[in-house]
Amino acid sequence: MDFELMINSLPKLLNATVITLKLLSLSLFFGLFIGFLFAVLRMNKNPIINKFAYGYSYVFRGTPLLVQIFIIYYGLGQVEYLRSTVLWVILKEPYWCAIIAFALNTGAYTSEILRSAFQTIKLGMIEAGKSLGISSKIIFYKIQIPIAIRQSLPAYGNEIILMLKGTSLASTVTLMDLTGVAKYIISTTFKPIEVFIVAGGIYLFMTFLVHNTIKYLERKFSY
Amino acid sequence: MELLAFGKTGWGDELFYATLMTLAVSVTAMLIGFFFALIFTPLKLSKNKFLNLIGNFYTTVIRGVPELLVIYLFFFGGSGTIMFVASMFGYFEYIEINAFITGSFAIGIISGAYSTEVFRGAIQSIDKGQFEASKVLGIKKHIQFYKVILPQMLRLAIPNLSNVWQITLKDTSLISVTGLVEIMRQSYIAAGSTRDPLFFYSFAAVLYLLLTYFSMKLINKLELKYSRGY
Numbered sequence: 001m002d003f004e005l006m007i008n009s010l011p012k013l014l015n016a017t018v019i020t021l022k023l024l025s026l027s028l029f030f031g032l033f034i035g036f037l038f039a040v041l042r043m044n045k046n047p048i049i050n051k052f053a054y055g056y057s058y059v060f061r062g063t064p065l066l067v068q069i070f071i072i073y074y075g076l077g078q079v080e081y082l083r084s085t086v087l088w089v090i091l092k093e094p095y096w097c098a099i100i101a102f103a104l105n106t107g108a109y110t111s112e113i114l115r116s117a118f119q120t121i122k123l124g125m126i127e128a129g130k131s132l133g134i135s136s137k138i139i140f141y142k143i144q145i146p147i148a149i150r151q152s153l154p155a156y157g158n159e160i161i162l163m164l165k166g167t168s169l170a171s172t173v174t175l176m177d178l179t180g181v182a183k184y185i186i187s188t189t190f191k192p193i194e195v196f197i198v199a200g201g202i203y204l205f206m207t208f209l210v211h212n213t214i215k216y217l218e219r220k221f222s223y
Numbered sequence: 224m225e226l227l228a229f230g231k232t233g234w235g236d237e238l239f240y241a242t243l244m245t246l247a248v249s250v251t252a253m254l255i256g257f258f259f260a261l262i263f264t265p266l267k268l269s270k271n272k273f274l275n276l277i278g279n280f281y282t283t284v285i286r287g288v289p290e291l292l293v294i295y296l297f298f299f300g301g302s303g304t305i306m307f308v309a310s311m312f313g314y315f316e317y318i319e320i321n322a323f324i325t326g327s328f329a330i331g332i333i334s335g336a337y338s339t340e341v342f343r344g345a346i347q348s349i350d351k352g353q354f355e356a357s358k359v360l361g362i363k364k365h366i367q368f369y370k371v372i373l374p375q376m377l378r379l380a381i382p383n384l385s386n387v388w389q390i391t392l393k394d395t396s397l398i399s400v401t402g403l404v405e406i407m408r409q410s411y412i413a414a415g416s417t418r419d420p421l422f423f424y425s426f427a428a429v430l431y432l433l434l435t436y437f438s439m440k441l442i443n444k445l446e447l448k449y450s451r452g453y
Contacts, residue, residue, distance in 0.1 A: 062389075062435040063428040064396035066407060071428065074414065075421035161287070168289030172400065183295050192300035200288040207287035 016181035027102030035110025060108035117152035157214030241409035255331025260338035285336035326398035
């Protein structure tokens with residue numbers, strides 16, 4: 001066991017953790033919007049809109065995240081038309097390509113989590129609101145959304161952890177995130193076990209934090 | 224479409240074999256995972272604190288660390304470890320292990336952690352009365368497991384195992400970083416030589432969708448079979 005290497009690589013790995021956290025927070029932020037939008041579309045009564053939202057979540061949940069990143073990073077660059085638009089400023093950066101792929105992916109999972117949360121709301125609650133003469137818009141914002149958020153917390157916590165692990169794929173499109181730097185150190189020193197312990201430890205610590213924060217929120221919002 | 228032709232002109236046959244490779248790795252990894260689950264589920268359910276700790280350590284570490292990192296550990300560490308063991312037996316030549324074996328093993332260990340959780344949950348949700356009743360009837364311990372607990376456990380576990388299968392199938396795409404020619408790697412090669420990444424990666428996505436779709440159909444049938452009588 002090479003303890004010196006472990007201590008020396010710690011600052012480099014911690015530096016890379018900043019990128020991992022940036023990727024995670026931005027993709028979760030955009031993913032939440034996408035997820036909410038598609039959850040609402042899924043509950044739409046129009047069969048075409050409904051099918052479209054279902055198709056979106058089916059495709060993104062049924063294919064590996066790696067394929068999604070590669071399509072966006074390598075694939076979209078091939079479209080001549082895109083290269084001439086403003087979008088190209090974003091799409092030529094591996095950083096934003098990774099975030100787009102992550103956000104679309106976590107959006108698909110989030111939409112499923114939110115949809116099932118909305119569906120488990122007891123009809124009686126909505127009926128009670130109606131009978132009190134509350135408009136359906138306010139019922140949605142003041143009754144359905146708060147309950148759905150509480151219901152979806154445990155599943156969403158798992159999704160955050162899955163996404164945290166998912167950000168490691170950014171290293172496949174040249175980004176030096178925690179996994180990317182870990183791989184670099186491994187391939188230059190050939191000490192995989194030591195680096196795995198340090199990098200894995202950082203990941204585990206982050207998972208632990210997410211897990212406990214969600215537990216805390218669950219207790220806070222329980223009724 | 225001529226890009227997908229079989230034979231020397233297209234990539235059809237290469238992608239077909241790559242799909243078979245993905246399936247082979249997934250099935251092998253799933254079986255290795257079951258093997259790990261077989262060891263670690265009893266540990267997690269054990270009343271012994273120390274054994275419990277080992278079981279929890281395995282599932283927590285593997286489920287909390289990115290799959291890619293585990294794969295790098297095996298890819299870079301695998302041959303080193305084997306050479307170290309071999310050197311103790313007086314063999315000092317360079318040993319390279321097959322990418323298929325390292326890959327299936329890495330994915331298998333990950334899949335095993337998820338399977339362990341599924342089996343643990345399934346066993347815990349079997350009614351306590353079932354254990355007691357079979358004990359009262361004087362059924363031997365191992366027969367109790369095979370004839371009473373296992374059939375009920377499978378019924379409870381199959382829906383969740385189908386999730387594990389999906390995760391495992393998608394995780395195999397990560398082995399492409401080690402150079403094993405499965406769907407992702409083959410698409411990467413094809414995209415590089417034809418300069419048409421959009422088409423090949425989209426086609427890879429379609430292949431994965433087909434694999435998940437048809438395997439789900441199959442698993443649903445199994446689910447029906449095991450839920451007879453309920």
